[in-house]
Amino acid sequence: MYWRTREELSLENRLRRSYYELLRDELDQFIMAHALKESYENFKNNNVAYPFVERKELKPRARIPKDEFSLHNSFLVIFVEDTIPQAYKKYIRFFDVNKTTKTNLLRSKTLSLGPDFDRSQKFLDSVHFYHFLKELxxxxxxxxxxxDTSHAKTKHRYYLSHFHVRIDWPISEAAEDLARYLRYISKDVYEKGEKYAEDVQKKFFEYHALPDMIGGRRTAASxxxxxxxRLPFISTVYVSSSESRSLYRYCEQGVSRMVLMRLTTGEMEQVADRNNMPVRELKRFYMLDQNGRGGIFLFRVTYGHTAPAMPPEDGKLREIKPELFWITVKYQHLLPLPGIWEHPPLRVNLIYT
Known part of the structure; x- marks a missing residue:
């Protein structure tokens, strides 16, 4: 395990972990709303039918249509518990030139800046932070x-430090790193030939719940x-894709994918019955919009890694078997609408029905 569990942290760092997780909970809500709810509204406001994800597309190794939907919000956000060391700039490109300073933002013309620009809005505890984030x-x-490490008194303060951050680590090296960790190679991804190296790279995408050999933001996120x-603290990577119509989230808990899903009247009644709530309560706190006689809901699938995608207990080298699945569906949930406090996610089984 690359990150330290709560029990291994000092009391000070336990407090930081708690604060990070609290901020992440809030960020989850905003990110999900922007990626899915607001994308749906974009389609609706333009009188365009929303391209719902088919349930079969959520299964491991499923093929995903390669159409791009410009009305779907796309973005990539990295949120780390600590500060990325300077030595890591070689592959995560954050420099003075792309810091979120007024000068850089003006030069890039990415933000509508007025004379009363608030320099504190880049901090997560600012009341204007989410407006600032949405513009970027x-x-x-x-x-x-x-x-933020610039002030000793605010050592547990977080901020949007950089924009236009490129991820320049080659896919072959990322796949090689994973294969070494899982003991499928000893050193080099090509040590067993080109065909084996190709299998390693395909499995890298499968490990991250992605179709093989895709490009763009999802590849950068994985x-x-x-x-x-490589860093001894937790991190979270969010990526919203206009091709997959999904929000992916990578963190210490694993991989999850969130989409909009249509439920029939019968399915809504079943979900409500299994969770001991009236259908009207389900509609009020979980349903995004009406869809004929059914409804549209926020759905999350959490994937788990199978034995071939975990380090072997004996630590010995082994061979990749391409036919074996590396991920499986672990949990399925209907999520409450963004901002709903009192209602938890509801366990469901929709992918394989």
């Missing part, structure tokens, strides 16, 4: 949120998630 989300490449495993 469409920017190419990634946004980086990390701990590579970033793998690279950040």
């Amino acid at each position: 989300l469409p920017v190419d490449y990634a946004l980086l949120i990390q701990r 590579v970033a998630a793998q690279y950040l495993r």
Whole structure:
């Protein structure tokens, strides 16, 4: 395990972990709303039918249509518990030139800046932070949120430190790193030939719940998630894709994917019955919109890694068997609407029905 559990932390760092997780809970809500709820509203306001994800697309190794949907919000956000060391700039490109300073933002023309620009809005505890974040989300490449180390008195304060952050670690090196960790190679990804190296790279994508050999933000997100495993603290990578119509989240808990899903009247009644609530309560706190006689809901699938995708207990080298699945569906939940406090996610079984 690359990160330390809570029990291994000092009391000071336990407090930081708690604060990070609290901020992440809030960020989850905003990110999910922007990626899915607001994307749905974009389609609706333009009188365009929303391209719902088919349930079969959520199964491991499922093929995903390669159409791009411009009305779907796309972005990449990296949120780390501590501060990324300077030595890691080689592959995560955050420099003075792409810091979130007024000068850099003016030069890039990515933000509507007035004369009363508030320099504190880049901090997560600012009342204007989410407005600031929303304006920067469409920017190419990634946004980086990390701990502010400039002031000793605010050592547990987080801020959006950089924008336009490129992830330049080659996919072959990311796949090689994962394969070494899982004991499928000893050193080099090509040590067993090109065909084996190709299998390693395909399995890298499967490990991150992605179709093989894709490009764009999802690849950058998976590579970033793998690279950040080198650091001794937790991190979270969010990526919203206009092709997959999904929000992916990579963190110490694993991989999850969130989509909008249509439920029939019968399915809504079943979910309500299993959770001992009236259908009207389900609609009020979980349903995003009406869809004929059914409804539209926020759905999350959490994937788990199978034995071939975990380090072997004996630590010995082994051979990749491409036919074996590396991920499986672990949990399925209907999520409450963003901002709903009193109602938890509801366990469901919709992918295989």
